[in-house]
Amino acid sequence: MDRTQARMTTPTPYDTAETPPKPPVPPAAPAHRRRSLLPLLLLVVVAGVAAAAFWVWQQQQQLLQDTQKHGNLIDRLSHDLSGLESTAQKLDTRQGDLAAMAQRSSSEVAEFGRRIEEHDQVVGNLNEAVAGGRGRFVMASIENLLLLANDRLQIAGDVRSALVALQEADARIAGMRDPRLFNVRQALAEERAALQAVPQPDYAGAALTLSSLASRAAQMPLRARAPDHYETAMQAPAAAAPGTTRWQRLKQSVGQALHGMFTLRRNQGPAARLLAPQEEALVHQVLMLRLEAARVALLRGDTVSFRDACSGASRWLRDYFRAEDPAVQGALGELERLQPLELSPPLPELTRSLALLRAHMDVSAR
Numbered sequence: 001m002d003r004t005q006a007r008m009t010t011p012t013p014y015d016t017a018e019t020p021p022k023p024p025v026p027p028a029a030p031a032h033r034r035r036s037l038l039p040l041l042l043l044v045v046v047a048g049v050a051a052a053a054f055w056v057w058q059q060q061q062q063l064l065q066d067t068q069k070h071g072n073l074i075d076r077l078s079h080d081l082s083g084l085e086s087t088a089q090k091l092d093t094r095q096g097d098l099a100a101m102a103q104r105s106s107s108e109v110a111e112f113g114r115r116i117e118e119h120d121q122v123v124g125n126l127n128e129a130v131a132g133g134r135g136r137f138v139m140a141s142i143e144n145l146l147l148l149a150n151d152r153l154q155i156a157g158d159v160r161s162a163l164v165a166l167q168e169a170d171a172r173i174a175g176m177r178d179p180r181l182f183n184v185r186q187a188l189a190e191e192r193a194a195l196q197a198v199p200q201p202d203y204a205g206a207a208l209t210l211s212s213l214a215s216r217a218a219q220m221p222l223r224a225r226a227p228d229h230y231e232t233a234m235q236a237p238a239a240a241a242p243g244t245t246r247w248q249r250l251k252q253s254v255g256q257a258l259h260g261m262f263t264l265r266r267n268q269g270p271a272a273r274l275l276a277p278q279e280e281a282l283v284h285q286v287l288m289l290r291l292e293a294a295r296v297a298l299l300r301g302d303t304v305s306f307r308d309a310c311s312g313a314s315r316w317l318r319d320y321f322r323a324e325d326p327a328v329q330g331a332l333g334e335l336e337r338l339q340p341l342e343l344s345p346p347l348p349e350l351t352r353s354l355a356l357l358r359a360h361m362d363v364s365a366r
Contacts, residue, residue: 138176139361145169146354153195153347157301162350163195169353180360187353194348201341203298209338210295213313213331217287220331221322222280283320290316294338303343310339 149165152158170188173181294309314335321328 135176135178136364138172139357139364142169142172143354143357143361145172146350146357150350150354153350157344157347159195159198159200159347163192166192166195166350166353181357184353184356184360187356191348191350191353195350198347199342199345201343203343206298206338206341207295209334210291210298213334214288214291214295216327216331217291218284220284220287220317220327221325222283222320223322287313287316287321298341298343301343303341306341306343307339310335314339 145165145168149162149169152165153162166188170185170192173185173188290309290313294306294313297303297306297309314332317323317328317332317335323329323332
């Protein structure tokens with residue numbers, strides 16, 4: 001039924017002349033063009049997948065390499081750690097060996113020292129036996145020298161004599177050639193060094209300087225002196241000029257009289273004290289006494305009294321004597337130079353060498 005209708009509706013070539021043509025339909029896209037784009041898209045997708053697969057494979061290879069490197073590093077560190085542990089164990093063993101060796105060495109050194117002491121004792125005994133008792137007299141003389149050094153230093157403060165006594169004692173000990181007295185000589189060396197460090201002022205030079213100043217005190221000029229007979233200088237009145245009036249002459253006379261009665265001067269400080277000739281000898285005697293007091297304090301070693309006497313003599317010179325005179329200036333300079341002297345410096349102890357010598361003498365007597 002449908003086929004019949006289709007046939008009936010199909011135009012015949014005879015109908016074309018009578019029926020007008022229909023408008024043209026635009027042609028559809030060719031199917032072969034669409035089919036040519038599909039392989040290109042598939043190629044692009046395959047290339048992207050391959051690139052992604054290659055990148056993933058490359059990352060996996062890099063990760064495997066890093067893992068392998070880390071594994072090698074860990075293996076190396078483990079090997080180094082084991083090597084360090086073995087080295088530490090060897091060092092501990094070596095340290096123990098060294099400690100044992102040090103202990104043995106200290107024991108050997110102590111034994112060696114004991115043998116040296118025994119050898120020194122034997123040598124000393126042989127020296128005493130050969131000397132036939134002469135060493136005891138030498139030891140007694142050395143003891144007397146050490147006692148003398150202590151007495152001269154502590155009682156008289158004589159550093160030079162004490163130093164000479166110590167040097168003589170050391171020379172006698174050196175002549176004995178007794179090794180048991182080595183500690184005594186060492187103590188003597190320390191005591192001599194302490195004595196040489198003590199400041200030793202020039203007592204003789206200072207005493208001579210003070211004596212010289214005392215002998216020259218009588219010739220030093222004083223600051224001021226009152227004359228025996230005071231006479232005023234009378235000036236004759238000036239003659240009046242010719243042609244002056246009586247009032248002008250009276251005024252001139254009164255001015256001259258007032259000028260002779262009063263004198264105006266600038267005050268340069270306290271005025272010098274005027275001394276009569278009979279008082280000058282007393283001033284010189286006081287200066288000589290102060291200088292002699294300083295010399296006595298110097299000889300006694302009294303630092304405080306010496307400095308007070310020098311300071312008092314300097315003040316006396318400044319108060320009563322002419323400061324610009326060269327002799328007075330020289331005396332002040334000498335006193336300022338002598339005043340800082342330390343006459344009683346601290347003295348060292350000289351008892352250690354004596355104690356060691358007496359201990360050795362006690363051991364030898366036994």
